[in-house]
Amino acid sequence: MIACFRFVSQLxxxxxxxxxxxxxxxxxxxxxxxxxxxxxxxVRLVAVSKYHPAESVRECYEHNQRHFGENYVQELEEKxxxxxxxxxxxxxxxxxxxxxxxxxxxCSINNLFCVETVESEKHCAAFEKALAKINSDSQLKVxxxxxxxxxxxxxxxxxxxxxxxxxxxxxxxxxGFMTIGSVENSDKIPNPDFVVLASVRKExxxxxxxxxxxxxxxxxxxxxxxxxxKQGSTSVRVGTAIFGMRELIKPQWSLSxxxxxxxxESSDEKQDDSxxxxxxxxxxxxxxxxxxxxxxxxxxxxxxVDGPRESPSVASQRGKITVTVNEENLRIRAQLESAISAMVxxxxxxxxxxxxxxxxxxxxxxxxxxxxxxxxxALVHAHVELFDIPVAGHVIFLPQTKSFVIDPPxxxxxxxxxxxxxxxxxxxxxxxxxxxxxxxxxxxxxxLSFACKHSLxxxxxxxxxxxxxxxxxxxxxx
Ligand SMILES: *Cc1c(COP(=O)(O)O)cnc(C)c1O
Numbered sequence: 001m002i003a004c005f006r007f008v009s010q011l012x013x014x015x016x017x018x019x020x021x022x023x024x025x026x027x028x029x030x031x032x033x034x035x036x037x038x039x040x041x042x043v044r045l046v047a048v049s050k051y052h053p054a055e056s057v058r059e060c061y062e063h064n065q066r067h068f069g070e071n072y073v074q075e076l077e078e079k080x081x082x083x084x085x086x087x088x089x090x091x092x093x094x095x096x097x098x099x100x101x102x103x104x105x106x107c108s109i110n111n112l113f114c115v116e117t118v119e120s121e122k123h124c125a126a127f128e129k130a131l132a133k134i135n136s137d138s139q140l141k142v143x144x145x146x147x148x149x150x151x152x153x154x155x156x157x158x159x160x161x162x163x164x165x166x167x168x169x170x171x172x173x174x175x176g177f178m179t180i181g182s183v184e185n186s187d188k189i190p191n192p193d194f195v196v197l198a199s200v201r202k203e204x205x206x207x208x209x210x211x212x213x214x215x216x217x218x219x220x221x222x223x224x225x226x227x228x229x230k231q232g233s234t235s236v237r238v239g240t241a242i243f244g245m246r247e248l249i250k251p252q253w254s255l256s257x258x259x260x261x262x263x264x265e266s267s268d269e270k271q272d273d274s275x276x277x278x279x280x281x282x283x284x285x286x287x288x289x290x291x292x293x294x295x296x297x298x299x300x301x302x303x304x305v306d307g308p309r310e311s312p313s314v315a316s317q318r319g320k321i322t323v324t325v326n327e328e329n330l331r332i333r334a335q336l337e338s339a340i341s342a343m344v345x346x347x348x349x350x351x352x353x354x355x356x357x358x359x360x361x362x363x364x365x366x367x368x369x370x371x372x373x374x375x376x377x378a379l380v381h382a383h384v385e386l387f388d389i390p391v392a393g394h395v396i397f398l399p400q401t402k403s404f405v406i407d408p409p410x411x412x413x414x415x416x417x418x419x420x421x422x423x424x425x426x427x428x429x430x431x432x433x434x435x436x437x438x439x440x441x442x443x444x445x446x447x448l449s450f451a452c453k454h455s456l457x458x459x460x461x462x463x464x465x466x467x468x469x470x471x472x473x474x475x476x477x478x
Contacts, residue, residue, distance in 0.1 A: 024063070027056050027059045027060060027063075027242060027243060027244075028059055028062075028063040030241060030242045030243070030244070031047070031060055031063055031242050032063075033241075034238055034241050034242055037225065037226065038225075038229070038236070041229055042234070043229055043234055043235065043236055044067060044216075044234065044235040044236070045065070045067065045235075045236060045238060046068065046093050046095075046218075046235060046237045047060050047065050047067065047068050047069065047238060047239070047242050047243070048068070048069040048070075048071075048095065048221075048237050048238060048239030048243075049069070049070060049079070049239070049243060050069070050070050050071045050072065050075065050096075050239065050246065051075075051246040052239075052243040052244075052246065054078075054079045054082040054083055056243055057079060057083060057087070057090075058086055060242065061083070061086075061087040061090060066089055066090060066091050067091045067093060067113065068091070068093065069092075069093040069095040069116070069237050069239075070092060070093070070095065070096065071094075071096030071097075072096055073094075073096070073099075073102045073105055076092060076106075076109060077105065077109055080092055080110045080111060081110065084110045084111065088111075090111050091111060091113035091114075092109060092110075092111050092112050092113055093114045093115075093237070094106055094109075094112065094114070094115045094116065094117065095116045095117055095178075095237060096117060097117060098115065098117050098119065098123050100122060100123065100126050103123070103126040103127055103130050106127075106130075107127065107130040108134065114175050115127070116175075116178045116218055116237075117152070117178065119152045119161075120153065120157075121161065121164050124161065124172060125169075127169070127171070127172055128168075128169045128170075128171050131171035131172070132171055152179075155199070155200050155203075158177060158200045158204075159200055159203050159204045159207060162174050162177075162204045162208065163204070163207060163208060166208055166210075174215070175215075175216055176201065176215040176216025176218060176235075177197055177200050177201050177204070177215065177216070177217060177218070178197075178216075178218035178219065178235075179193050179194070179197045179218075179219050180221070181193035181194065181219065181224065182403075183403070183404060183406075183450075184402065184403045184404060186224055187224075189227050190227065190230070190231055191224060191227050191228070191231065193219075194217075194219050194220075194228055194231040194232075194233070195231065197217055198217060201215050201217055216234045216235050217233050217234050217235070218233070218234070218235040218237065219233045219236070220233045220236035220238075221236070221237055221238060221239065221240075222238050222239060222240040222241035222242075223240075225238060225241075245456075245457070245459065245460050246460070274406065274407075275393075275406060275454075275457070276296050276297030276298075276366075276407050276409060277295075277296075277297060278295065278296050278297075278458075278461065279295045280292065280293070280295070280373065280374070280377060280461065280465045281293045281377075281465065281469070282377040282378075282380060282381050282465045282466050282468075282469035283381040283469040284302065285304070289304075289305055289306060289307070289381075289382045290304065290305035290306075290378045290379060290380075290381040290382020290383070290384065291304045291305070291378050291381060292374045292375075292376075292377030292378035292380075292381055293374065294370050294373055294374040294377070296366050296369075296370045296407065297364055297365065297366075297409050298364035298409065299360075299362060299363060299364045299365060299366050299367055299370050300360075300361040300362040300370075301359065301360055301367070301370045301371050302358075302359045302361055302374070303356060303357065303358050303359070303371070303375050303377070303378040304356075304357045305354060305355070305356055305375075305378045305379055305381070305382040305384065306354070306355040307353055307354035307382075308349045308352035308353065308354055308384070309353060310352055310353075311351065311352065311353035313353070316350075316351070317347070317350045318346040318347055318349070318350065319344070319346040319347075319348070319349030319350065319351070319352040319353065319354065320346070320352070320353050320354070321337055321340050321341045321344060321346070321353075321354050321356060322337070322353060322355050322356070323336050323337040323356045323357075323358060323375075324355065324357050325358045325359075325360065326358065326359045326360055327360050327363075332368050332371065335368060335434060336356075336358065336368065336371050336372060336375065337356075338431075339372050339390075339392075339422050339431045340356055340372070340375050340379070342424075342429075342431035342432075343376060343379075343386050343387055343388070343390050343424060344384060344386055344387075345385040345386065345387055348385055349384075354379075354384065356375050356379070358371050358375065363410070364409050364410050365394065365407070365408055365409045365410035366393075366394035366407055366408075366420075368432070368434065369392035369393050369394045369420050369422065369455075370392075372390060372392040372422045372432060373390070373391070373392050373458070373462065376390045376462070377462070377465060377466065381469060387424055387427060387429075388424035388425065388426045388427050388429075389424075389425075389459065389462050390423065390424055390425075390431060391422065391423060391425060391455040391456055391457075391459050391462060392420070392421065392422035392423075392432065392455055393406070393407065393420070393421060393422075393452075393454050393455030394407055394408075394418065394419070394420045394451075395408075395418075395419050395447070395450060395451045395454065396408050396413075396416040396418050396419065397416070397417040397437075397439065397447050398413065398415065398416055398417075399415055399417065400415060404447070404450050406454050407454075416437070417435065417436065417437030417438070417439055417447070418434075418435070418436040418437065419433075419435050419444075419447045419448065419450075419451050420432065420433070420434040420451070421433050421434075421448060421451040421452055421455055423452055423455065423456075425456055425459055430448075433448060435447065
């Protein structure tokens with residue numbers, strides 16, 4: 001050990017410097033491990049950079065990545081402009097839902113390589129018109145997208161659409177076919193959605209008389225790219241595995257009390273695989289010890305924490321959590337109390353009591369998970385020591401279609417089975433599970449893992465909410 005230490009300490013300074021310059025960023029290391037998974041296979045890697053800064057895109061570019069995917073026109077436009085000088089060979093893929101009125105803007109983007117999500121003849125006609133107008137001499141590549149959950153083309157329509165592009169759109173080149181795959185099939189091997197996409201390509205190639213190898217199959221993301229490649233993918237779109245978790249949900253941080261009164265304005269609108277719009281604020285009142293507010297769609301919860309204070313009624317060496325809920329909802333109260341007690345380091349607070357006062361201001365589904373999240377934020381704001389920042393989520397299972405919906409607004413369909421979970425991600429510990437309705441053992445296992453997986457998407461949001469609440473208080477040491 002000592003010899004080793006001496007050896008290291010005697011290394012010349014320049015060696016250390018050159019070592020540092022050889023150090024890769026996390027993004028570049030992640031990129032290397034994704035490439036290792038693709039090694040030896042002729043599959044293109046499209047790095048999906050949505051919600052991540054242009055700086056991260058540049059890091060990948062400097063590590064020889066050229067193809068990048070973005071979902072939102074404005075975000076793509078901004079990054080394309082920021083990077084057009086430093087990354088001249090970049091190739092952008094638009095992979096978000098196409099809105100007709102944004103098509104001229106999409107066509108004007110620097111270094112646009114392919115639009116992967118063309119769903120209808122209406123889209124194609126609009127692209128054709130916009131491209132003819134800017135006199136583009138290169139053909140825009142499109143993939144017809146088969147995204148049934150988001151209203152994409154059906155298999156039959158995708159084939160027809162391909163023929164339409166070939167016959168009617170001289171400014172457009174058909175590049176291939178893409179699918180995201182449905183949420184419920186995402187863990188299946190083989191994945192039935194990928195099977196369908198491969199058959200769409202085959203049918204098109206026969207009808208149009210073009211070779212299979214000239215048509216791409218864009219399928220496979222971070223969690224299912226191995227399956228997709230085994231099923232013939234030629235282009236995978238990988239985000240999380242390269243750039244880390246996205247703050248999928250754009251939360252509002254600067255919520256004032258006046259804003260909170262405008263309760264009617266937030267909406268329950270969402271897509272099946274995402275959460276409703278969410279806002280959270282850690283620390284709402286100046287004078288109260290700990291407080292937090294959360295909105296998930298139209299569900300709104302405010303929490304105040306009082307304590308720790310010494311309580312003669314708590315005889316044990318561990319502290320005690322007492323929860324009050326404004327509504328007469330006893331079941332929620334008991335479950336909330338047990339979840340909160342599991343996240344607080346109660347051994348550090350002997351003979352002390354915490355009051356967690358929860359006010360459900362408006363109910364529109366997912367109350368228990370919203371209460372758990374808001375309570376955690378209020379406890380952090382009160383400087384109470386937690387084992388970990390919890391995440392929580394509410395999903396439903398629809399037995400007829402055997403499908404899941406994330407964070408549904410109420411009222412729920414009558415047959416829906418409702419599942420709420422909360423967990424401490426770093427400890428890999430569940431602190432709350434509630435299943436309302438009858439599920440088989442296999443189904444409940446699947447439901448719990450689905451709910452946990454999606455709840456984890458809230459972790460960066462929770463973290464950021466906490467950090468931003470302490471950034472305004474320079475005296476606080478985290
Ligand atoms: C976000 C996104 C991806 C990347 O997903 P990850 O799970 O982060 O790899 C791929 N394709 C589309 C269409 C996307 O919207």
